[in-house]
Amino acid sequence: MISGQLDAVIPMLCVTLAGLVVLLAEAFRGRDERMPIGGLAIIGLLGAGAATMLLWDSGAEDSFGVVSADKFGLFVNLILVVVGLLTVIFSSQTIERDKLPAGEYYAVMLFAIVGMMLMGQATDLLVIFLALETMSIAVYILTGMRRDQQQSTEAAFKYFLLGAFASSFFLYGIAFLYGVTGTTNIDAMSTKIAAQAMSANPMILLGVGLLIVGFAFKIAAVPFHMWSPDAYEGAPTVVTGFMSTGVKAAAVAAFVRVFLKGLDPLILDWAPVLWWIAAATMIVGTVVGVAQTSVKRMLAYSSIAHGGYILAGLIAGNEAGKAAILFYLAAYALTNMGAFGVIALLGTRERANDDLRDYAGLWHSHPGLATLMTFFLLSLGGFPPTAGFVAKWYVFSAVIGATETGSIDTAAATGGYTLAIIGLLSSVVSVFFYLRIVVMMYMTDRDARPVPPPVPAIAMAGLIISLIGVLYLGVLPTRLIDFAQASISTIF
């Protein structure tokens, strides 16, 4: 392409350029002139997607020193492009309805995607931190964009404060690791730790612990999940979908790269800690989710629980586990974007219409939306033949496989089997709250509440595309699994 050095960052450059063009377009837009600003964002994202594919095919493993265009990062890039495209498609209605500033909204969203892509591709802790901050700051802004709603502002503020804490923990962890190993590069760190057998050093463990806290905050793992239900509920629903999929995918990608590559020699130290976090995340996310009456909040807890399943793959730490994480992220992104897309389309300017009661009799007023929502919920619950089923099956089989080969501790209560059983039980419990919405939609009569607004065609098309993805991954998952395995084989 342009020059070997820049190849690795072309997808990010495309999205950055799109963000800047969107800003300029907004600046030169006449007062009442209508401009297809979302279209510019879509062009940029498609460009990034195309660049990612080209880099994939060219097999270029070249890097910028701190950014690598390896297949792992590119896989995550593709997930993020899909998340971005769906977000743009669902956003137009929200922007119109809530009178959000379109140019700024899309620009900030694109900058968030740049940060996310960089998190997946960066191979240096310093750059990962910058990427994390770029993503987080942009997402705080998106959360608080509905300024006429107190709930939105409050959510953004809480998210910002707790996120700032998390970032400082993360940075502190990097400082300790740099102090001990003398490098921020993930590869160099791994060789150094392995060569000097530093697992006995308290400083490096402190660094590892602080990094776990920072990442756990970003993927909303228990006990660092306090911000997420509030932030998810207060943010505009489309942004909630974007946050719950994009932020999670990016943070998990960086988590996997740092822990399974840089800190792999210390796996015996950190895996038990993550075991407890993953188990608590699955249990709390599910149990508290059952008690919610707001669908948005319920899906926030469901998203916490899904973070737990993804962490289970990280604990497995084997080939299957890493590939399972990538597959899970893809399946979860499509499903959750779809589910939040449906919720966003049901809202009106006055009410979010996200109460469980609002879904009563949806089948009669919006049969299409009700059908789509049913499939997304079944996928979240892990029913065959949807993507969610394959993803969960893949993760738990990786955990059991790792236990059998002895790569995770089988002794004591914190073994792989226990984790798999907790995961399966919590999935079964979570089915209760997903099916509760389905029962509401089909079997309850509509009361006197106003009928939700009609659905724009483009948003419907976006939902149908997500549904096709969910079913495709559920019925014929092998192709994506092969891709996922190819991706992880290049970096680990």
Add this chain to the structure above:
Amino acid sequence: MATDALLFYAFAGVTVIGALLVVSQKNPVYSVLSLIGAFFGLAGLYVGLEAPFVAVVQIIIYAGAIMVLFLFVVMLLNVPREDAAEWDRSHPLYRPMAVRIGAAMAVLLALELGWALSRATDIGGAVNAEPNERISSVAELGEVLFTRYMFAFEVTSILIIAAMVGAVVLARKRQE
């Protein structure tokens, strides 16, 4: 060596006490002034680390420019003294909640430290066999910033533009 350690503890003490005063003062102006004290302590620590440039920048930019802005904002907005009675329960920064979150973070850090120390068997062992390279002079700093950390430097610009756009969006007057 003894002087080194002594200076370290002195400056660290100034920093920690300054930081504690920032959160415990009722009058926001005092808080800002304590923060300046904490920044001076930090600058002293940087000198101890043989990073004079960072120390000077810390004083000029943080203790100087940014804190003056803080002070002006506090004075121009005429922020009232915090009064417990004025903390409304629905306020997003509802005080007991803020204290609870802070306490939770402190417990978290203590737990971390406990975990690291309990798993470590070699406390006080050699940390890093070969010492980290020293980059102290302005020239050296400029060189690594525009060679090795070039990409990180450029990424910061995206971070800043996102933050700027956000500040404008969140702070401007509502048009309606």
